[in-house]
Amino acid sequence: MQQQKISIALVDDHKLFRKGLLGLIEMVDDNIEVLFEADNGLEMQKKLQPEKLPDIILMDINMPGMDGFESVAWLNKNFPQIKVLVVSMVENEDSIIKMLKLKVKGYLSKDVEPAELGAALQAIMSKGFYYTDFITGKLVHTLQNEEEREMLVALNDKERKFIQLACSELTYNDIAGEMFVSPKTIDGYRNNLFEKLAVKSRVGLALYAVKHGLVKL
Structure with missing residues (x-):
């Protein structure tokens, strides 16, 4: 040709x-x-x-x-x-x-x-x-990096705060007190984030937070 x-x-x-x-x-x-x-x-x-x-x-x-x-x-x-x-x-x-x-x-x-x-x-x-x-x-x-950044942008301030506190030794009831909301509201934050971030546990939240720089070791 x-x-x-x-x-x-x-x-x-x-x-x-x-x-x-x-x-x-x-x-x-x-x-x-x-x-x-x-x-x-x-x-x-x-x-x-x-x-x-x-x-x-x-x-x-x-x-x-x-x-x-x-x-x-x-x-x-x-x-x-x-x-x-x-x-x-x-x-x-x-x-x-x-x-x-x-x-x-x-x-x-x-x-x-x-x-x-x-x-x-x-x-x-x-x-x-x-x-x-x-x-x-x-x-x-x-x-792939842009998708990860978009996922971070999708987190609102309360969700970010919850993730940061969830990486501490505080119980969920303690976190509710720190955020001035009810334990039921905290349960809602947790369940929504589990679904949004495709994780199944508090440990999964912590790993996500470390990977994306939401908390420092």
């Missing part, structure tokens, strides 16, 4: 890396046309020609003047049809997630193999995205 013709641009402040990347691209596919190179987002803006836009821009993150985050945000606003493939040595989770939230179509390390670079470009054109197992793992981990 004949591969699709792809037009691209390179935005990276390291000229030596751009030269190496061009070499990789030539090895990968002769159906790829490089429209321009730019040192940063500001130069990219000057070189973009509305009558002939690249299909994909290969974008670094750390660049002077206008970095990758700012550049992608600008593209989303002005040329949302251009797809962005991040190619960067920056692999910390915050940067990856920030780029994914900016709707980039893929994220590769600068030590990418030629075959994977070619596969990424073709996948972005045919499927709209290319995410490696490494990036997918980072995304899943972050989503």
Whole structure:
């Protein structure tokens, strides 16, 4: 099957890396046309020609003047049809997630193999995205953390107070006195939290509290 013709641009402040990347691209596919190179987002803006836009821009993150985050945000606003493939040595989770939230179509390390670079470009054109197992793992981990944070946010002040007191040596009757409510109300707090947090005992509440930083050991 004949591969699709792809037009691209390179935005990276390291000229030596751009030269190496061009070499990789030539090895990968002769159906790829490089429209321009730019040192940063500001130069990219000057070189973009509305009558002939690249299909994909290969974008670094750390660049002077206008970095990758700012550049992608600008593209989303002005040329949302251009797809962005991040190619960067920056692999910390915050940067990856920030780029994914900016709707980039893929994220590769600068030590990418030629075959994977070619596969990424073709996948972005045919499927709209290319995410490696490494990036997918980072995304899943972050989503799990966000779910946990949402669970914490869902606890009201009285529930948090009850959990903190439940981690002490106080009896439930003592906790009722501390919170100025009836023992029956405390039973309601306990039963609701058991269900909400999917725990079955006071020990389970304590483990949840320690795990999520509601109490300190």
